[in-house]
Amino acid sequence: MRMKKKRHGGERLNLLSSLVCSDIENLVENKDEIFKNSNPLRIEIGCGKGDFIREKSKVEKDYNYLAIEKISDVCVVAVEKYAQSRNLGSLAPNGGWKKSDSTIVPLGSDPVDFSGEDLGNVRFAVGDAAEMLAKLPDSSIDAIFINFCDPWDKKGYEKRRLTYISFLELYSRILTKKGKIYFKTDNRDLFDFSLEQFEKSPLDVVYSTNDLHASDMNGANIETEYERNFTAKGFKINMLIAENNK
Numbered sequence: 001m002r003m004k005k006k007r008h009g010g011e012r013l014n015l016l017s018s019l020v021c022s023d024i025e026n027l028v029e030n031k032d033e034i035f036k037n038s039n040p041l042r043i044e045i046g047c048g049k050g051d052f053i054r055e056k057s058k059v060e061k062d063y064n065y066l067a068i069e070k071i072s073d074v075c076v077v078a079v080e081k082y083a084q085s086r087n088l089g090s091l092a093p094n095g096g097w098k099k100s101d102s103t104i105v106p107l108g109s110d111p112v113d114f115s116g117e118d119l120g121n122v123r124f125a126v127g128d129a130a131e132m133l134a135k136l137p138d139s140s141i142d143a144i145f146i147n148f149c150d151p152w153d154k155k156g157y158e159k160r161r162l163t164y165i166s167f168l169e170l171y172s173r174i175l176t177k178k179g180k181i182y183f184k185t186d187n188r189d190l191f192d193f194s195l196e197q198f199e200k201s202p203l204d205v206v207y208s209t210n211d212l213h214a215s216d217m218n219g220a221n222i223e224t225e226y227e228r229n230f231t232a233k234g235f236k237i238n239m240l241i242a243e244n245n246k
């Protein structure tokens with residue numbers, strides 16, 4: 001995702017660091033305490049500006065969610081929009097944070113104190129998802145969402161695709177038995193490549209379509225930023241669901 005460098009992106013993220021997880025092993029280990037419930041944990045890889053996770057976490061609220069995004073200046077937008085959607089305040093005109101009680105926390109301050117407020121069921125992490133997920137314990141995650149990941153279509157770059165077999169083996173290890181992968185892309189070549197990779201993995205494809213919006217799954221579909229853009233340009237959306245049968 002291309003994005004102009006955000007002014008004060010690092011400081012803005014720091015203000016909302018209650019929503020940002022710097023140690024996902026700790027999040028997984030102590031999730032009941034952190035989320036104040038014992039619901040299963042789901043992960044989105046490459047959340048972009050967070051439209052999908054904001055909506056998904058409201059519609060399927062009996063789960064907790066970790067949204068991972070490698071570009072900090074993209075993640076800050078996702079975190080701010082999420083915080084606003086959960087009535088935790090809004091961006092102040094000077095770039096600081098205006099709390100729900102209208103107190104302004106200026107840029108450069110310590111993180112906003114949200115004690116007593118409900119942070120909801122989503123946390124964010126900045127960094128490379130593959131590196132982070134490799135540290136997680138076996139069978140600890142209920143589902144993984146991969147929406148419009150980079151196709152890495154240049155020859156020789158297949159191993160970087162988030163649906164390459166080595167990634168699928170990693171997902172299989174950290175997913176619970178019968179845990180699910182949900183994968184969407186506009187890119188038919190990447191989708192066909194991915195189906196071949198799933199075939200070699202312990203993840204069984206239980207549903208697949210080359211035209212999600214014309215399928216019986218469309219009613220429950222939550223569109224992402226990229227999905228809206230590609231659909232507007234006339235692209236069909238491919239989607240698969242795979243189940244972990246390791």
Ligand SMILES: C[S@@+](CC[C@H](N)C(=O)[O-])C[C@H]1O[C@@H](n2cnc3c(N)ncnc32)[C@H](O)[C@@H]1O
Binds near residue numbers: 045068074148149150
């Ligand atoms: C094409 S955008 C799609 C964004 C969003 N999922 C959507 O559908 O609108 C892919 C996003 O994934 C992020 N990304 C790519 N590889 C990643 C990785 N290994 N770990 C975390 N984020 C990643 C990119 O920075 C980018 O924001």
